[in-house]
Amino acid sequence: MNIGVIGYSGNPNEEPINSLKGIVYEIGKMIAENNWTLFSGGRDGIMELISKSVKENGGKSIGILPWEIEGNEYLDISIKTGLDFSMRSYVLVKSVDVVISIGGEIGTAIEILGAYANKKPVILIKRTGGWTDRIQNVLIEEKYLDNRKLAKIYIANDIKELEMLLKKLENSIDKVRGGEF
Numbered sequence: 001m002n003i004g005v006i007g008y009s010g011n012p013n014e015e016p017i018n019s020l021k022g023i024v025y026e027i028g029k030m031i032a033e034n035n036w037t038l039f040s041g042g043r044d045g046i047m048e049l050i051s052k053s054v055k056e057n058g059g060k061s062i063g064i065l066p067w068e069i070e071g072n073e074y075l076d077i078s079i080k081t082g083l084d085f086s087m088r089s090y091v092l093v094k095s096v097d098v099v100i101s102i103g104g105e106i107g108t109a110i111e112i113l114g115a116y117a118n119k120k121p122v123i124l125i126k127r128t129g130g131w132t133d134r135i136q137n138v139l140i141e142e143k144y145l146d147n148r149k150l151a152k153i154y155i156a157n158d159i160k161e162l163e164m165l166l167k168k169l170e171n172s173i174d175k176v177r178g179g180e181f
Helices: 020-033 046-056 086-093 106-117 130-136 159-176
Strands: 002-007 037-040 062-066 077-080 100-101 122-125 151-157
Touching: 002 020, 002 046, 002 086, 002 106, 020 037, 020 046, 020 100, 020 159, 037 046, 062 086, 086 106, 100 106, 100 130, 100 159, 106 122, 106 130, 122 130, 122 159, 130 151, 151 159
Parallel strands: 002 037, 002 100, 037 062, 062 077, 100 122, 122 151
Antiparallel strands: none
């Protein structure tokens, strides 16, 4: 399963990113241990931390980069799209089966909306700040972004709940694909 992880960019040693290192590391470890492939924006911040964790735990990390920017050192594959940040985000969303959101500013909000518009499930990691927490307040029936109900938005309270959700989504995706995984 291809998993997109989105969230804050910036210096990993500064707030609000620094206080999220523990949960990000655990998510990366879980992705690697389940043999899922990580897709991210490939830059700094949450993207760098998750890529580092996946790499340190033997997993595979792909960065979908804007313009001709170099990716972080933990990527296995860097895809330089030549596109701006918003357009690169759509390439990321189209490449994954599910999106995990951790904190984030406007770019993260754009990615959450893009995933939903492209019928990709989104898992919001509760209490990570930014648009990941803000968007929870506008959900219809606590799981949709609009009345079309294109894809479910899930809220995970901890790593155990996140892994359970991902495994359920993997099983449903596997069924849709006819067992080709």
